[in-house]
Amino acid sequence: MNFHPRMQSEVDGVTVVGDVRLRFFEGAVADLWDVECEASARGEYVSHAPRLVTVLSRTGPGGMDVCASPGRGFERERASNPLIYVPAGLRVWSRIEDISALRHLDLHFDVGILARRLADDLEPGAIDEPRLMFSDDRVMALAQLIAAECETPTGLHDLYGDSIVCALFVALMRVDRKFSRTRGQLAPHQLRKAVEFIEDNAARNIPLDELAALTGLSAAYFCHAFKQTTGMPPHRWQMRARVNRAKHMLEASDLSLSAVAVGSGFADQAHMTRVFRQFVGTTPHVWRKSRKG
Template structure:
């Protein structure tokens, strides 16, 4: 029997610009969406199948993606251009401005995807890769492949093998499929002491998943199996910032997004982004933006 996605979805303030285009392959389905939405539009999505979503345009969405008990408080954050959603993990999304957007959705039969990954990575690594959500602010490789896939879905010209190869490349670009996690892993680049691209993506995704709190260097290093000193040095070489500087910048950017909602008080935003109190948020916010949260909101910086 051919695979069909089993998605529960509710949307408000979002409409299609063109009919949905899609193609089915062995154990997976690829959709190409072209839509528009109004500020305040929202959606809820839940599927028992794992999936990847890649936006082809700049977006002004907010996202809450986690496996949460019913009734728990939703904490939205900026949505990345490329995300992986494990099976059974719900998404709440919200549009922060009027916009047109295009995205490619890839739905997988979990057993088929896991079998492919097990064959290349082993059972333990394959299971780990399919368990945790991934939120990437940008993934140039995946976005380029998704653009080619969108064209092929809209105007089929090639054998299914062509589209399936594009999908395989997207999976490899987004899922955390790093090589060795040991500090003695083969060096990347000319310096010989930087983590692999997959390790960096994993750390950045881990930060995105935990913008509601301060994550320690020890915890981040442990996420990729490196010592604290090795990890901190390698991260700065790769990104130009320390892990805590990167994390703090992203938490403040998330606070800015939340301040765009008039219903969110500064104290609420401070609590949701893991600061001790409103004064703590204000000090850090001013140091990074040159403005207090209240003045930033008053001056309409979000619009």
């Protein structure tokens, strides 16, 4: 795993008890902490990755506060399980009063991986919105499952933890379903990548494997999904792109039909004429004549 979160911190009155339990998941790094706190403990933190801090349990009658302004007065949070979401680069200050012990789970998110999994469903700017000292039963329940995985030396299959991390991120970012996609279709971002690539490279032969690699799918599955989404296979979409390019050249220039054929990616004039007629219903010569009056 290439994702290794870096965080700068200064703490006063907090002592780590035992070892920090660390787990790597697809899309996040989780670390589970047990700490002892003096009567008045403080901390200052900043990280290059967004993170969620979940207070799982605490001992003592007091409270705690986390804020993005060191000069703000102490606002004691009495909720039993506060959650703190801190965007990347945001410096925060914590204060703990009359709590002798804390157990908390920190989740550091690899936004690149999680955003790709959510495709176009993640709202722009959502990851940059701080949510300090809030409650959410669903996020808390998922965090507790992740903490249990951190405590288990071996844990269950990677898919289990990875799925919980993704579910927690969806709940945390409040990602709603944006569209209903028929099973077997391409996601919008996959279709956009493939179509733009075909349009830009229509004049050359594009191997199916090259297109499939853009979407992270096998060639066979990509071909099926592309047809399910657009109503035509990738090769026919490319032929249509060549016809559109030929139309532009026929209308905007006085090039010969053979030159237009080569310039738009067809093998020769006869090939262009055959494909052009399939899509347009007439020959390039007749179409050009009608367009130019």
